[in-house]
Amino acid sequence: MVPPLDEDSLIARFFAPIAGPGGLGLKDDAAVVVPPPGQDLVVTVDALVAGGHFFAEDPPASIARKALRVNLSDLAAKGAEPLGFTLALALPAGWTADWLQDFARGLGEDAAGFACPLLGGDTVKAAGALTLSITAFGAVPAGRMVPRTGARAGDRLYVSGTIGDAALGLQLRLGRGAAAPGNEHLLDRYLHPQPRLALRDALRRHASGAMDVSDGLVGDLAKMMRASGASAEVDLAAVPLSPAARRACDGDAAAFDIAVTGGDDYEILASVPEGEAEAYEAAAAAAGVPVAAIGRVVAGSGPALFRDRGGTPKAFARGSFSHF
């Protein structure tokens, strides 16, 4: 099918209505971003490919929401306030106006809901499946971005929310796993990440380092420790699981491994100095975000040590989800 729209009409029809003021009505080659005085601009980019990061048959609005939210999750981990985003969209052959309308609606609703307007973009024809990348902009007080590299020996390690829901939801999408109450929750966690923006002040005030858990807790923790020049000890029994995930993992060691090594959590892993731990917990509670202490940063450059409920060290065959 030859789509009935050229790129300009497509932008005017679907995307201009969801653009923010800096996007200049999407009529220009460029957008203007003005960070508030005294603030640094934080920039993050995530690319998503149908079949890799979502299913091509997912609702278009859900695909759009996920693409924006995984970037907002990065901003949250850096303690940054969203300012806006740009979208590069490669549409596969056979796209329809209905599909794009639904995509733009989901994107627009999230852009409004998270106060992160569309600023600009580019729409091209894909050579294969739907591919999109979002670059999101946020602001932090100058010099105050929460770094991935900041974890220090002695810090407590916290994760927000619950771990493994989305990875177990993906298993359900792949037809693995039995029917059970709570499966809807797992499926929804896979489809609709919830960026922890509410945690950003707590992170900026109290965390030494942070990252969002997007490729699995075990692997992402290893990344953060490598970046920080440290190691860690983690108590696997302390990793917070939702009731649905706990049900899936009860007596199923393989499911638990998936929960802690699979991707798409979009929770925040933070290192917090001992003296700040109480304040961090209080600030997170005040923000309405549950956080759980799962271990400690320790000196050294070796792999993190994971202990199971009985205290036995546990190794993981596959530390994290890799798109390669």
Add this chain to the structure above:
Amino acid sequence: MVPPLDEDSLIARFFAPIAGPGGLGLKDDAAVVVPPPGQDLVVTVDALVAGGHFFAEDPPASIARKALRVNLSDLAAKGAEPLGFTLALALPAGWTADWLQDFARGLGEDAAGFACPLLGGDTVKAAGALTLSITAFGAVPAGRMVPRTGARAGDRLYVSGTIGDAALGLQLRLGRGAAAPGNEHLLDRYLHPQPRLALRDALRRHASGAMDVSDGLVGDLAKMMRASGASAEVDLAAVPLSPAARRACDGDAAAFDIAVTGGDDYEILASVPEGEAEAYEAAAAAAGVPVAAIGRVVAGSGPALFRDRGGTPKAFARGSFSHF
């Protein structure tokens, strides 16, 4: 083939060496961009797909350079000084370390040459052909971005450099067109855009509006006039052609149509108020960039009027290159 590298190793090996200071060694989820005091941040994004915007078999260094330069061309048209860029790269199955090494080398050389460092990115597996998008950041004095919407009736229209070389080069790549001296020039213009960053001060000081010509002069001029709520009269004989393009177009009306409607010029189309025209020409000359007056902005909302050498109005079947 299963590539021998996970994403982190790939980043550390190929991309970290070309990252700028704001890129934090590409070890974080995010980069920091700090516009100079009193400056606005200008953001632009361009996506490129193998088979659409370049040939998959083009030298990897050339693909990288083109991806960066088409974005730098947008910054140039806005009068912006480059600050850095992010890269979203979807690699097709079968990529090799040699390919990526060459890609990163080309990207790094251009990043250094144009003082526009890599700040961050994301690398994923493509679902089809190589797909990449770059988001580039630039700075302009607050409120001084040169808009696409600024053309006003009475302004002169200028283009920089020469028009049509890349479109004619693409024809050669497609096996159309005869062997001729100068073909190498046309082929190189297709492969290696030359962003007109040297023109940015002249544009900021003297132009009422500007855009880069990426999808063909005829169609891009129409876009700029629509965005400005104006129309235009263009003298086709005044459109500057390189000697090689002139040779290709001599006595070949179809080749001339390709030259003025084909894409990939990456020259700057600018509207300049009559009172600023002399100063614009002088500033461009001082910057070493040839500019040619090709017509005028006129009142109205109809399509631009193109006149050929004899003054006869000429219509184009196809105004611009469309990726749809």
